[in-house]
Amino acid sequence: MSSNFPYIFSQISKPPLFEPGEPRFWDDPHISKSMLEAHPEQTHDGASRRSTEVEKTVHHLIASGLLKTGDRILDLGCGPGLYSSRLCVEGIKVTGIDLSQKSIDYAGIQAEKEGLDIEYICADFFDIEYEGIFDAVLQVYGEICTFSDERRDYLLSLIHRSLKDSGIFIFDVSTKQAWNNLTGEPYREGGDWVAIAARKV
Numbered sequence: 787m788s789s790n791f792p793y794i795f796s797q798i799s800k801p802p803l804f805e806p807g808e809p810r811f812w813d814d815p816h817i818s819k820s821m822l823e824a825h826p827e828q829t830h831d832g833a834s835r836r837s838t839e840v841e842k843t844v845h846h847l848i849a850s851g852l853l854k855t856g857d858r859i860l861d862l863g864c865g866p867g868l869y870s871s872r873l874c875v876e877g878i879k880v881t882g883i884d885l886s887q888k889s890i891d892y893a894g895i896q897a898e899k900e901g902l903d904i905e906y907i908c909a910d911f912f913d914i915e916y917e918g919i920f921d922a923v924l925q926v927y928g929e930i931c932t933f934s935d936e937r938r939d940y941l942l943s944l945i946h947r948s949l950k951d952s953g954i955f956i957f958d959v960s961t962k963q964a965w966n967n968l969t970g971e972p973y974r975e976g977g978d979w980v981a982i983a984a985r986k987v
Contacts, residue, residue: 837868843926844872852954853878857921860948862911863929867893867904873924874902881905883914912941916948923948925957 847853855877861870864882866889874880874897882904884890890908897904923945930938945955 840868840872844869844876847873847956848876852956853922858919859922859924860914860916860920862914862923862925862945863927864893864906865889867896867906869924869926870904870906871897871900871902874904879903881907881920883907883909883911885910912937912944914944914948918948918950918953920948920953921950922954922956925955928959930957931959 853859853873853876856879858879859873859881861867861873861880861882864870864884865886867882870880870882870893882890882893884893884906885908887908890906893904894906896902897906930941933941942955949955
């Protein structure tokens with residue numbers, strides 16, 4: 787019995803920083819079901835931002851001129867389409883990509899119900915092969931912070947290639963405070979999230 791302890795303890799040790807996990811983790815039937823249930827939750831920002839925050843973000847992107855009617859954007863890690871659908875209402879042409887088939891199926895059903903023309907694709911966004919067709923690429927919820935330098939740089943190269951000349955990459959990065967206070971209000975001054983828009987050069 788005691789000979790099993792080294793194995794047990796090895797399984798609960800802290801993994802190296804940015805060590806890749808299970809490749810299909812987000813598409814696991816149990817995980818993806820739980821995440822899909824958590825995305826529309828309005829009492830916390832644990833899986834997605836609450837609808838009021840999504841609305842504020844989209845309003846800012848439109849009002850600031852970063853995005854405009856007729857733009858074509860790529861929403862990386864779109865989940866159940868919370869941002870994609872709101873952007874489509876503003877006349878923006880959206881392609882959403884996510885690893886979770888359950889989230890993509892849900893997003894497609896919702897878009898059909900609402901009469902929204904959105905292209906949803908179940909895929910790993912590290913596999914995108916677009917060439918200069920998007921006015922903007924969007925990646926929200928600090929996901930870019932979860933990759934090693936090498937993986938992040940590779941993703942940035944794919945995003946750069948997918949953008950039109952002078953296209954923009956819109957993303958946010960999380961702070962330590964964000965993870966200590968997931969019920970806090972994002973985007974407040976000096977708060978949890980920093981939104982960034984980088985133009986292709």
